[in-house]
Amino acid sequence: MSSSFEQPYIEFKHRPTYAEVCLNSLRYNLGQIQGFVGGAKVMAVVKANGYGHGFEAVSKALQTAGVHSFGVAYIEEAVELRTLGITAPILVFGGLLKEQLDLYIKHDIEVTASSVTKMEQIDEAAARLGRRARVQLKVDTGLERIGVHYYSAPSLFDAALKAKHCDVVGVYSHFADVRKEDLTLTKLQLERFQECLRYFEARATAPFMRHIAASGGLMALKESHLDMVRPGLSLYGVYPSPGLAATLPLKPVLSLKSQVVYFKVVKKGAGVSYGHTWIAPEDTRVVTVPIGYGDGFLRRLSGSSDVLIRNTRHPIVGAICMDQLMVNVGQGVAYNGDEVVLFGQQGNQRISVEEVAQASGMSPYEILVTLNQRIPRVFLG
Numbered sequence: 001m002s003s004s005f006e007q008p009y010i011e012f013k014h015r016p017t018y019a020e021v022c023l024n025s026l027r028y029n030l031g032q033i034q035g036f037v038g039g040a041k042v043m044a045v046v047k048a049n050g051y052g053h054g055f056e057a058v059s060k061a062l063q064t065a066g067v068h069s070f071g072v073a074y075i076e077e078a079v080e081l082r083t084l085g086i087t088a089p090i091l092v093f094g095g096l097l098k099e100q101l102d103l104y105i106k107h108d109i110e111v112t113a114s115s116v117t118k119m120e121q122i123d124e125a126a127a128r129l130g131r132r133a134r135v136q137l138k139v140d141t142g143l144e145r146i147g148v149h150y151y152s153a154p155s156l157f158d159a160a161l162k163a164k165h166c167d168v169v170g171v172y173s174h175f176a177d178v179r180k181e182d183l184t185l186t187k188l189q190l191e192r193f194q195e196c197l198r199y200f201e202a203r204a205t206a207p208f209m210r211h212i213a214a215s216g217g218l219m220a221l222k223e224s225h226l227d228m229v230r231p232g233l234s235l236y237g238v239y240p241s242p243g244l245a246a247t248l249p250l251k252p253v254l255s256l257k258s259q260v261v262y263f264k265v266v267k268k269g270a271g272v273s274y275g276h277t278w279i280a281p282e283d284t285r286v287v288t289v290p291i292g293y294g295d296g297f298l299r300r301l302s303g304s305s306d307v308l309i310r311n312t313r314h315p316i317v318g319a320i321c322m323d324q325l326m327v328n329v330g331q332g333v334a335y336n337g338d339e340v341v342l343f344g345q346q347g348n349q350r351i352s353v354e355e356v357a358q359a360s361g362m363s364p365y366e367i368l369v370t371l372n373q374r375i376p377r378v379f380l381g
């Protein structure tokens with residue numbers, strides 16, 4: 001196993017806090033998803049720094065593992081992928097401003113066309129540059145984010161068919177709610193999408209990819225796989241909602257680790273951390289760990305998150321500070337230098353991002369992407 005560091009914004013040589021990113025688990029999850037969706041292609045979603053896992057290492061590992069294409073939110077992320085040497089197709093999901101079109105076309109990035117006006121702007125920009133633009137048409141089937149409404153989609157399709165300098169390489173949509181317990185809206189969205197597809201299929205002159213499912217959709221509803229799926233969270237081994245965990249075995253890619261840097265005994269009745277939101281109910285051993293909301297380990301996680309020290313679970317107590325947090329080890333044993341696991345495995349104990357998400361009311365997505373550049377990423381595999 002090899003390991004390498006992605007440079008954080010300043011160089012940490014002795015920072016005990018780091019995120020361990022297991023690229024073997026990432027490849028395993030890709031394989032699991034590929035197996036699960038059969039013949040459908042996989043577009044790996046790597047927006048927001050690869051969901052906090054590290055943009056470069058994650059994207060390169062996925063390209064080498066043979067993923068079909070990449071999805072990102074912003075054009076800057078797409079250009080960065082090209083700069084890093086990613087040659088696979090890249091689709092930008094986000095809304096488009098016409099000033100950005102030269103960048104798209106020059107870097108051969110697939111543009112999301114979400115209205116007739118935008119379709120015309122894309123065609124004009126391609127004509128002006130003397131290049132062809134690769135376009136994916138976005139249909140809104142119920143999220144009300146971006147995309148032409150499903151009931152107006154023929155107008156966008158007609159505009160795309162008229163565009164002389166564009167290749168329509170895909171038509172896609174996005175689900176609004178994919179809890180396994182209630183698939184009513186998901187099925188309705190899929191129906192609306194399929195009706196739109198029938199219109200375009202009857203008129204299109206070249207093959208194109210049809211896709212609607214991200215992690216939740218692909219796990220909850222097999223019929224949604226179509227030509228391609230767009231997993232983000234599940235690639236990183238995390239389930240979007242608890243009901244989906246049984247559908248497909250995945251391995252968490254990220255572990256968050258630190259070390260004990262201070263040990264003390266807090267007397268019964270003494271308050272711990274800012275605001276004294278936690279008062280020691282008895283004389284108790286408390287350790288300090290050098291991670292806080294300045295690293296993206298948000299204050300909302302106090303009171304709902306445990307950590308592992310010496311293969312034992314202990315609760316975080318008091319407010320999480322910017323750079324430090326306190327852990328109540330009770331009458332347990334802990335020494336300076338002991339490993340602290342905030343997410344991941346220690347001995348036979350594990351703390352999952354999903355469990356902390358549930359307890360804190362945050363989504364697993366938020367917990368991962370808020371872990372910021374102050375935390376060095378260490379890549380395994």
Ligand SMILES: *Cc1c(COP(=O)(O)O)cnc(C)c1O
Nearest residue numbers: 045093174214215230231232233
């Ligand atoms: C973020 C995103 C995805 C990936 O979603 P996950 O739930 O992380 O799998 C797929 N498609 C679009 C359009 C997205 O914005």
